[in-house]
Amino acid sequence: MAIKNVMIVGVGGQGTLLTSRIIGHVALNSGLDVKISEVHGMAQRGGSVVTFVRFGEKVYEPVVEEGMADVIIAFERLEAKRYAKFLKKDGVLIVNDYRIDPMSVVVGARKYPSDIIEELTKTYNVVSLDAGKIATELGNGKVVNSIMLGVASKYIGFSKEEWLNTLVATVPSKTIEINTQAFLRGLDN
Amino acid sequence: MSKKIMLGNEAIARGVYEAGVKVASAYPGTPSTEILENLAKYEEVYSEWAPNEKVAVEVAIGASISGVRSLACMKHVGLNVASDPLYTFAYTGVNGGSVLVVADDPGLASSQNEQDTRMIARSSHVPLLEPSDSDEALKFTKFAFELSEKYDTPVILRTTTKLSHSQSVVELSERQNVEDKPYERNMAKYVMMPASAIGRHKVVEAREIQMQIDASTFPINKVEYNDKKVGFITSGIPYQYVKEVMPNASVLKLGIINPLPKALIEEFCKNVETVYVFEELEPVIEEQIKSWGIQVKGKELFTKQGEYSANMLKKAILNENIEIPTDDSPVRPPILCPGCPHRSVFSVLNKLKIHAAGDIGCYTLGAVAPLSVIDSVICMGSSISSLHGIEKAKGKEFTKNWVAVIGDSTFLHTGINSLINMVYNKSTGTVMILDNRTTGMTGHQEHAATGKTLKGEETYAIDLKALCKSVGVNRVFEIDSFDTALLEKALKESVNGNELTVIIAKSPCVLLKSRKSTFYCEIDQEKCKKCGMCLKPACPAITKDENGNVKIDTFMCNGCELCFGICKFGAIKKVEK
Numbered sequence: 001m002a003i004k005n006v007m008i009v010g011v012g013g014q015g016t017l018l019t020s021r022i023i024g025h026v027a028l029n030s031g032l033d034v035k036i037s038e039v040h041g042m043a044q045r046g047g048s049v050v051t052f053v054r055f056g057e058k059v060y061e062p063v064v065e066e067g068m069a070d071v072i073i074a075f076e077r078l079e080a081k082r083y084a085k086f087l088k089k090d091g092v093l094i095v096n097d098y099r100i101d102p103m104s105v106v107v108g109a110r111k112y113p114s115d116i117i118e119e120l121t122k123t124y125n126v127v128s129l130d131a132g133k134i135a136t137e138l139g140n141g142k143v144v145n146s147i148m149l150g151v152a153s154k155y156i157g158f159s160k161e162e163w164l165n166t167l168v169a170t171v172p173s174k175t176i177e178i179n180t181q182a183f184l185r186g187l188d189n
Numbered sequence: 190m191s192k193k194i195m196l197g198n199e200a201i202a203r204g205v206y207e208a209g210v211k212v213a214s215a216y217p218g219t220p221s222t223e224i225l226e227n228l229a230k231y232e233e234v235y236s237e238w239a240p241n242e243k244v245a246v247e248v249a250i251g252a253s254i255s256g257v258r259s260l261a262c263m264k265h266v267g268l269n270v271a272s273d274p275l276y277t278f279a280y281t282g283v284n285g286g287s288v289l290v291v292a293d294d295p296g297l298a299s300s301q302n303e304q305d306t307r308m309i310a311r312s313s314h315v316p317l318l319e320p321s322d323s324d325e326a327l328k329f330t331k332f333a334f335e336l337s338e339k340y341d342t343p344v345i346l347r348t349t350t351k352l353s354h355s356q357s358v359v360e361l362s363e364r365q366n367v368e369d370k371p372y373e374r375n376m377a378k379y380v381m382m383p384a385s386a387i388g389r390h391k392v393v394e395a396r397e398i399q400m401q402i403d404a405s406t407f408p409i410n411k412v413e414y415n416d417k418k419v420g421f422i423t424s425g426i427p428y429q430y431v432k433e434v435m436p437n438a439s440v441l442k443l444g445i446i447n448p449l450p451k452a453l454i455e456e457f458c459k460n461v462e463t464v465y466v467f468e469e470l471e472p473v474i475e476e477q478i479k480s481w482g483i484q485v486k487g488k489e490l491f492t493k494q495g496e497y498s499a500n501m502l503k504k505a506i507l508n509e510n511i512e513i514p515t516d517d518s519p520v521r522p523p524i525l526c527p528g529c530p531h532r533s534v535f536s537v538l539n540k541l542k543i544h545a546a547g548d549i550g551c552y553t554l555g556a557v558a559p560l561s562v563i564d565s566v567i568c569m570g571s572s573i574s575s576l577h578g579i580e581k582a583k584g585k586e587f588t589k590n591w592v593a594v595i596g597d598s599t600f601l602h603t604g605i606n607s608l609i610n611m612v613y614n615k616s617t618g619t620v621m622i623l624d625n626r627t628t629g630m631t632g633h634q635e636h637a638a639t640g641k642t643l644k645g646e647e648t649y650a651i652d653l654k655a656l657c658k659s660v661g662v663n664r665v666f667e668i669d670s671f672d673t674a675l676l677e678k679a680l681k682e683s684v685n686g687n688e689l690t691v692i693i694a695k696s697p698c699v700l701l702k703s704r705k706s707t708f709y710c711e712i713d714q715e716k717c718k719k720c721g722m723c724l725k726p727a728c729p730a731i732t733k734d735e736n737g738n739v740k741i742d743t744f745m746c747n748g749c750e751l752c753f754g755i756c757k758f759g760a761i762k763k764v765e766k
């Protein structure tokens with residue numbers, strides 16, 4: 001099997017780390033070699049963050065480079081735009097339709113680009129959703145991650161059972177039910 | 190034997206545990222921090238946060254001399270602080286094996302420079318090993334302890350950010366049962382006065398010569414012959430890029446970088462037509478090979494800066510034309526979190542147009558617009574001493590709109606020495622300790638003033654105010670970081686005054702569990718005059734849309750009330766969560 005390359009991009013504090021770990025464990029549990037690369041430290045402070053998951057028979061490089069990604073999960077629109085160039089030709093870009101202004105926009109030095117999703121759709125294979133809204137409907141704003149993961153699971157591979165087993169083993173026990181619901185909502189999206 | 194997926198740093202901690210280590214000490218620093226955080230989970234190992242890296246290494250030295258295996262960890266710049274004990278530890282050698290894990294940060298993910306620890310290993314004559322994935326991180330750590338005891342020397346295990354912070358599959362084993370070595374007084378070995386140090390210097394040189402010979406047989410080096418036209422000498426994470434891009438090339442992967450396995454390298458270069466040395470940062474391997482009269486290619490193709498990549502190899506070796514579309518998206522550098530107490534302090538300093546000699550921590554972000562308060566940042570502890578230098582150079586008149594800002598953890602790391610210097614040499618400056626009750630930047634580690642140890646046990650919490658007073662600072666104020674009026678008053682008085690003053694601005698980091706707000710702030714659009722005052726402290730939760738309407742993101746707001754206090758029109762209200 002060819003190596004699969006997945007990227008999770010977002011803004012520091014959005015929980016991209018946990019998402020990448022779940023993907024990594026699903027692959028590991030099916031007997032594959034896995035590498036996950038994370039960002040710690042400075043970039044956690046509201047900065048742009050990107051984590052990489054690669055899996056297959058034998059993985060060398062721990063990161064995904066430009067033009068290599070099969071799937072990008074973007075937790076924020078501007079970050080989707082920033083990292084879109086990492087996608088392969090037939091790769092899929094999953095975008096949470098959510099906006100967080102970087103400081104240059106807050107202070108008025110730059111404009112937040114308009115129509116990001118429309119623009120990206122012209123070049124890339126884009127799946128967009130308002131995961132924050134779905135999460136609120138489910139009654140917990142914090143399950144955005146599991147919704148996004150549910151959507152992504154269709155493009156990453158592995159069976160529904162394999163995903164759910166790993167999810168259940170990874171999230172805090174009190175939140176298993178709500179996260180399972182969120183994942184399934186994403187899967188049905 | 191079980192398999193697990195582990196962070197490089199977690200795997201090192203596991204290796205330390207399996208190697209039967211009994212004592213470990215460290216000061217946090219990205220990308221090394223998670224080593225001790227993970228090691229703390231093993232009951233069998235005593236582990237602690239030290240106030241700085243010099244202390245940590247000296248703790249490890251003591252433990253080693255007494256006869257047990259010991260560890261110290263730090264980021265690359267931490268080794269500068271610890272280099273004093275390091276250079277002489279190389280002379281004394283060990284009793285119980287001792288390893289220093291040093292994490293370099295090519296690419297500066299979270300550092301103030303890009304120095305290369307391999308250079309320090311060379312100049313201090315300390316062996317240095319470098320793994321290339323988590324499994325090797327575990328195994329090389331154990332091997333480092335064996336080498337340490339066999340050759341009677343401390344050993345450095347070097348990692349880089351990509352190794353420390355990437356996860357891959359590791360194989361676990363049981364903890365080794367390592368007997369304590371008996372302790373015997375040995376003046377010629379452990380008391381480094383000139384007479385004995387002269388003798389030990391000879392030992393150091395002989396050891397390095399012997400290790401250079403033996404290194405060619407160490408199992409941590411790996412030769413992979415393929416196409417003998419092109420070969421790479423590499424180590425660490427760069428090895429992974431070579432394998433990714435050049436699966437058919439011959440590769441010599443070095444596990445030991447100091448001393449280099451000379452015979453092994455010579456043989457590889459004899460067998461392979463064109464040899465590239467692929468190493469991040471300084472040409473440490475390349476220059477030594479060239480000094481042996483062997484032709485290799487290296488830094489003329491590959492930069493001394495930043496992290497390497499597979500694309501870089503594709504371009505340089507395969508002449509692939511990789512076009513990466515440019516993207517003009519507004520950048521998103523790190524910022525102070527919504528509700529961060531540092532923002533409150535900087536908003537006051539900004540308002541009073543005060544310059545700050547800065548230091549290292551989350552509060553370094555007080556340098557960037559629109560807060561723009563900090564003028565200089567060098568290394569931990571330097572804020573206080575450089576402010577002192579400015580005053581001695583330019584006089585009190587020049588520094589009357591200056592302060593030093595330093596975090597609580599940084600103050601205890603090395604800032605206290607600088608404060609003693611201010612007292613001793615009669616400074617009149619103002620020092621602000623931004624006390625957020627934690628080591629924030631590196632992810633919330635306890636320190637000597639938090640009242641908790643690394644293992645979560647209760648301990649005495651050093652009282653920063655009493656500490657400053659005890660070294661002779663008479664004017665010490667403790668002020669809530671969000672009490673902007675009081676901060677303003679105290680600052681005006683002290684920067685204009687003629688007496689050394691310490692202002693401790695106190696409020697826990699907003700990410701700590703102890704500080705969960707029960708409400709958030711919201712803008713009453715009817716009352717809002719769109720004056721923009723609340724935007725000045727640059728809280729990421731407050732934004733202005735295209736029509737000039739100001740909004741607060743209720744997901745992000747942590748209810749710190751800074752904006753609430755700023756709005757003169759009562760347009761900001763507090764809403765229960």
Ligand SMILES: Cc1ncc(C[n+]2csc(CCOP(=O)(O)OP(=O)(O)O)c2C)c(N)n1
Binds near residue numbers: 595631
């Ligand atoms: C010699 C050295 N050791 C460690 C570090 C890593 N480091 C940077 S800032 C920091 C501590 C910051 O804590 P504190 O001073 O309390 O400020 P905060 O981040 O909480 O605002 C550490 C450990 C470093 N840069 N230099």
